Amino acid sequence: LVRNTNSFSYSTYHTLDEIYNWIDSLVAEHPDLVSKIQIGHTYENRPIYVLKFSTGGSNRPAIWIDTGIHSREWITQATGIWTAKKIASDYGKESTLTSILNNLDIFLLIVTNPDGFAYTHSTNRMWRKTRSINAGSACVGVDPNRNWDAGFGGPGASKNPCSETYHGAYPHSESEVKAIVDFLLSHGNVKSLLSIHSYSQMLLFPYGYTNNLAPDHEALNNLAREALSALTSLHGTKYTYGTTFATIYQADGTTIDWAYNNGIKYSYTFELRDTGRYGFILPANQIIPTAEETWLALVKIFEHVRDNPY
């Protein structure tokens, strides 16, 4: 049992129950800063919880971060936990973060795909997708990062329910995706969306579904360079950056493309460590170094969002 968030081990991987218990502890320890919001439930009826970090105000400009939309990318949920603790611990002690939180709210969705994540712990460590049933197919699950209404169904996703990049029956068919869409649209004041994945050490920005450049391409590119300079300064970890389309391949229906097309200018996908020694089985002793370096990049983006209102 998690007694408090200080006795929790941040350098090991945890189950969904452990993470949800830990979330309750964090909220209990920081009631004036952190709250837990249930934004929906999964296909298998698990709750989807977002942590809200807010120092007050009404519907302040906000930053959204999600980790673990692909359930097997365990380093991302672990980084989300460490990041939440860091935000809660540093507020009021560290001037940059304090200033950020005095101007912006931060929403952090640590387990974006709870069904998939539970399945990685119980049945198949390599599971990536959701766990919804596909009519007419024996194959289960949809790639929730191909399910957004942004170039949905194009060639950068699969029509085959058995594929790891299956886009689903229609945009936002996955309750996990719909929950986020509804929340972000009803909030209406989210200025940055950071979707955290692993592994290939990249910082990507729109677009993925087209090779057209986004209207804010230059600003996104410059901020990516600055954020990665900060990230690399800690352990020398090398990242590449650019649009999803140009840097890796065409990917349709992705989170950040939807976010950008819905007015969230600073939309990025992180691909955390590593570059090819372990893949999705990144050893737990790399959680903290990964989270620490990622934090430096996140803060650069937070600062930019704070200083460049739109």
Place this chain on the structure above:
Amino acid sequence: QKLFVGDQVLRVTAKNEEQLTLLRGLEGMEHLQVDLWRSPAKASLPVDIHVPFHSLQSVKAFLEYNDIPYSIMLEDLQLLLDQEQEEMKRSRM
């Protein structure tokens, strides 16, 4: 619980677009049941392929026949997963 005993992850470095196209075709060969951890994108980027034990010989033969360089990134996936589980157990204790 699904086991991955003897499964390997191969790191493939395609030399040109033609080889990338061949690698893209691997996913469509359903009997091989490969899982592209890093999909074929461009020749400058590696491709990581999780290959079940029963398909190892076929996939390696395919790569060698087509002169596509590869190395073994993970020798036995299950060994790493066992270590991961062990570490989680230790941490809980």
